Amino acid sequence: MSPQQQQLVPISIADLEHNAHTTMALNALDYYRSGANDMQTLRDNQEAYNRLRLRPRILRDVSKVDTQTTLLGHTVASPICISPTAMQRLANDDGEKATARAAAKAKKCMILSSWSTTSAEDTIAAGKEIPVNHDTPGLPLYWFQLYVYKDRVATEQLIRRVEKAGYKALVITVDTPFLGRRLADVRNVFKLPKHMSMANFETKDSKVTMATILDRENPDEGAAEELLQGVDDAKNPSSEAKRAAAGNGTKVVRQESSLAAYVVSQIDPTLNWKDIEWVRSISKLPVVVKGVLTAEDAKLAADAGVEGIMVSNHGGRQLDGVLATIDALPEVLDAVKGRNVEVYIDGGVRKGTDVLKALALGAKAVFLGRPILWGLAHDGENGVTLALDLVQKEFELAMALAGCCKLSDITRDYVQHGTVSRSRL
Numbered sequence: 001m002s003p004q005q006q007q008l009v010p011i012s013i014a015d016l017e018h019n020a021h022t023t024m025a026l027n028a029l030d031y032y033r034s035g036a037n038d039m040q041t042l043r044d045n046q047e048a049y050n051r052l053r054l055r056p057r058i059l060r061d062v063s064k065v066d067t068q069t070t071l072l073g074h075t076v077a078s079p080i081c082i083s084p085t086a087m088q089r090l091a092n093d094d095g096e097k098a099t100a101r102a103a104a105k106a107k108k109c110m111i112l113s114s115w116s117t118t119s120a121e122d123t124i125a126a127g128k129e130i131p132v133n134h135d136t137p138g139l140p141l142y143w144f145q146l147y148v149y150k151d152r153v154a155t156e157q158l159i160r161r162v163e164k165a166g167y168k169a170l171v172i173t174v175d176t177p178f179l180g181r182r183l184a185d186v187r188n189v190f191k192l193p194k195h196m197s198m199a200n201f202e203t204k205d206s207k208v209t210m211a212t213i214l215d216r217e218n219p220d221e222g223a224a225e226e227l228l229q230g231v232d233d234a235k236n237p238s239s240e241a242k243r244a245a246a247g248n249g250t251k252v253v254r255q256e257s258s259l260a261a262y263v264v265s266q267i268d269p270t271l272n273w274k275d276i277e278w279v280r281s282i283s284k285l286p287v288v289v290k291g292v293l294t295a296e297d298a299k300l301a302a303d304a305g306v307e308g309i310m311v312s313n314h315g316g317r318q319l320d321g322v323l324a325t326i327d328a329l330p331e332v333l334d335a336v337k338g339r340n341v342e343v344y345i346d347g348g349v350r351k352g353t354d355v356l357k358a359l360a361l362g363a364k365a366v367f368l369g370r371p372i373l374w375g376l377a378h379d380g381e382n383g384v385t386l387a388l389d390l391v392q393k394e395f396e397l398a399m400a401l402a403g404c405c406k407l408s409d410i411t412r413d414y415v416q417h418g419t420v421s422r423s424r425l
């Protein structure tokens, strides 16, 4: 066995990733690990954390460290949370249920993807199976990530379902009018295995599986039209989209990957600020806009009255070449200073010191994408618990070593750009 293939006893997120690389099927592994195009932003998300340096304080009593915080009014045990990632059953058969249980145990916030392989109802029910430990503050918290479908009736139905199920916020992803170009997925002709489905779009009579709607040898051959037909047959919300495409004479562009074709057929690329208003007008749930990278858009988001902004570049999977999220965070925070909006960040967070740096720059919370998937692939619910615990423990240690006992101690003075000491600038 070459060193590459050896499993490690995981003591870091890097170890969990290493193990996933040795065990996962290539189709799924590539889908999870890829960034768009040259994967510049994917690499940069992590490297940008390494370019920041910490400025610790000493001789403070750090015997007790407290990480509890609130997210949109809900108390959770920690500012380390779970980003939405699609199709978690590719990593482990329990998929989203395992993640929900691990989130419940840790009293952390989990965002469920619209594109989950477990329904919104079944996912939250799995989390609720875990008895709550009332000795410590906080409760598990579930938010729902919304892709706005061309079919607004179906979008609204989904919102009603997640409200009823107990999700406490809608996280609208705004960086995916089309799918970024992930070369490995194109090469692999990525698709979901036949026994898995987009569980939120399943009806009593039919499952919306990639196998039923996307399975074909050559995805370039009439893909999008087949998709529209297929999804329509499955009573999925697309008949309106299909009519719209036919009615305005739009020719459906053929896509080179099945996922990209699905996005073209279903997700609304006309999405704009008016639609954010629309979502706010039909639901009382607070709204988080996910995918903000500039001061200009942060201001517009605050003007639109959203409760939260997630600084995100979709883990480097959409527009390659954008800023690392930790580098974009300061301008977003400056732009909404004094406004009533919480600012979160995801992308490239792998270590406790990354969390400390993000919070020092002003993020209210950080969200983990791939680390959760590597945990899932390692050992289902226990693997996610391990991933969360590793980063949590590293964060608590980093806080103590930097002289911080509670989150409000972590200020901008704890971090600096570059390696030159302040007095030499």
Ligand SMILES: Cc1cc2nc3c(=O)[nH]c(=O)nc-3n(C[C@H](O)[C@H](O)[C@H](O)COP(=O)(O)O)c2cc1C
Pocket (backbone or CB within 6 Å): 031, 032, 033, 045, 083, 084, 085, 086, 113, 114, 115, 145, 173, 290, 312, 313, 314, 315, 316, 317, 346, 347, 348, 349, 367, 368, 369, 370, 371
């Ligand atoms: C495999 C995979 C699937 C994802 N699916 C979704 C999704 O369904 N909705 C969404 O808003 N973001 C999705 N994302 C982006 C994540 O929410 C998050 O922004 C990103 O993974 C954070 O970067 P990290 O993986 O470096 O932690 C996905 C990311 C990955 C890696």
Ligand SMILES: CCCCC(=O)C(=O)O
Pocket (backbone or CB within 6 Å): 086, 115, 147, 176, 179, 263, 267, 314, 317
């Ligand atoms: C519309 C894309 C859904 C999955 C996703 O967000 C990703 O693969 O990054």
